[in-house]
Amino acid sequence: MTTRTVRAEDGATVELRLYRRPGEPSAPVLVCMPAMGTRAVAYTPLAEALVAAGFQVALGELRGQGTSSVQVRRGVRYGYHEMVAYD
Known part of the structure; x- marks a missing residue:
């Protein structure tokens, strides 16, 4: 498994976990x-x-979870639109 940092159009970042088949x-x-x-780490066995x-x-x-740079806290606003349009 490798990870890559992905940056959304609005600047939010998240780690993408890549599971590859060697060869x-x-x-x-x-x-x-x-x-x-x-x-996302909960899906490791499935991957x-x-x-x-x-x-x-x-x-x-997803935005606001795990490795997302957007953290749930007072004053941080995001919703389904950002999750669908950017993430």
């Missing part, structure tokens, strides 16, 4: 986003199982 760069890629309130089944996985993180 199979043309394997299909699945993009997985976690459920609201769940950190590993998908890699074992022949896929490569890009596991994102």
Whole structure:
């Protein structure tokens, strides 16, 4: 597993977790986003199982969770629009 920092158009950053199949760069890629309130790391077993089944996985993180630079606190405003339009 490797990580890459991804910057959204509005400047927010998040770590993208990449699970690759060594020696199979043309394997299909699945993009997985976690459920609201769940950190991406909770999906590690799923990502590993998908890699074992022949896929490569890009596991994102939602705004305000886990590795997101946007943290939930007073005065920070974001909603579904930002999650869909930017993340």
